[in-house]
Amino acid sequence: MEYDEPGEGMEVMRIVLLGPPGSGKGTQAKLIAKEWGIPHISTGEMLREAAAKETDLGRQAKGYMEAGGLVPDGVMVSIVEDRLREDDCQKGFILDGFPRTVDQAHGLDDFLEGNDTGLDVVFSIEVEAERVVERLSNRRLCRDCGGDFNLLTNPPRLTGRCDRCGGELSQREDDRAETIANRLKVYEEQTAPLKAHYASAKLLQRIGGSGGIKEVFGEIALHLNCAGG
Ligand code: AMP
Numbered sequence: 001m002e003y004d005e006p007g008e009g010m011e012v013m014r015i016v017l018l019g020p021p022g023s024g025k026g027t028q029a030k031l032i033a034k035e036w037g038i039p040h041i042s043t044g045e046m047l048r049e050a051a052a053k054e055t056d057l058g059r060q061a062k063g064y065m066e067a068g069g070l071v072p073d074g075v076m077v078s079i080v081e082d083r084l085r086e087d088d089c090q091k092g093f094i095l096d097g098f099p100r101t102v103d104q105a106h107g108l109d110d111f112l113e114g115n116d117t118g119l120d121v122v123f124s125i126e127v128e129a130e131r132v133v134e135r136l137s138n139r140r141l142c143r144d145c146g147g148d149f150n151l152l153t154n155p156p157r158l159t160g161r162c163d164r165c166g167g168e169l170s171q172r173e174d175d176r177a178e179t180i181a182n183r184l185k186v187y188e189e190q191t192a193p194l195k196a197h198y199a200s201a202k203l204l205q206r207i208g209g210s211g212g213i214k215e216v217f218g219e220i221a222l223h224l225n226c227a228g229g
Contacts, residue, residue, distance in 0.1 A: 012120075016099070017096050017123050019127065020191075021132065021183045022127070022136040022139070032217075041083055041095050043076060044097045068182035080108065084111065100190060105198075122204050123223070136180050145164055149163075
């Protein structure tokens with residue numbers, strides 16, 4: 001089913017995407033946002049933008065991000081609450097990279113409950129650790145438009161240049177080998193337990209994330225089409 005007008009003819013969709021770094025969350029979140037006409041909320045992107053603009057939040061977050069650690073829960077919950085209060089989120093949203101701890105999940109549950117709403121589905125993209133390391137170390141982003149590439153699975157046509165805007169491609173600071181190991185450890189220890197939290201709320205859908213971009217999206221779309229009626 002195709003939806004030309006965002007939100008038209010379908011229910012509001014409030015979605016969380018879980019998955020280790022390098023599982024393709026960002027890519028899938030962008031596709032879902034486009035297809036279902038809902039805002040894509042990436043806390044990682046919000047923090048990187050704040051760091052680039054050297055705002056107070058950016059300065060506060062930078063050290064945690066560079067080390068592959070997590071920005072404190074209180075800070076994250078309040079940023080996301082502010083974002084979810086904006087008009088465009090009233091028709092639904094897809095959260096990518098949040099919640100990342102059980103406390104953040106409780107913060108989100110409380111906020112949504114306070115607004116008489118709740119999540120519709122939580123997708124967990126499942127990919128084994130070796131593949132994630134390979135994907136992250138080959139990931140390149142355009143400095144100008146943020147376009148993402150992977151030297152193995154989605155290489156740019158011209159080496160080091162963005163296909164869309166010709167901008168220079170670079171590696172994210174935290175995609176370097178030393179930091180990747182810490183990010184995966186943090187995911188296993190602090191974020192993976194969220195699967196049990198959402199499974200007990202009967203919201204969890206596990207998605208095999210080892211296939212290609214279209215294949216993974218097909219699986220997600222199947223669930224959303226069923227949920228959307
Ligand atoms: P991402 O782009 O989702 O991989 O996030 C990049 C980095 O931003 C993470 O490694 C964390 O340092 C920080 N970050 C993003 N989202 C969160 C969150 N929900 N809680 C704490 N830290 C976060």
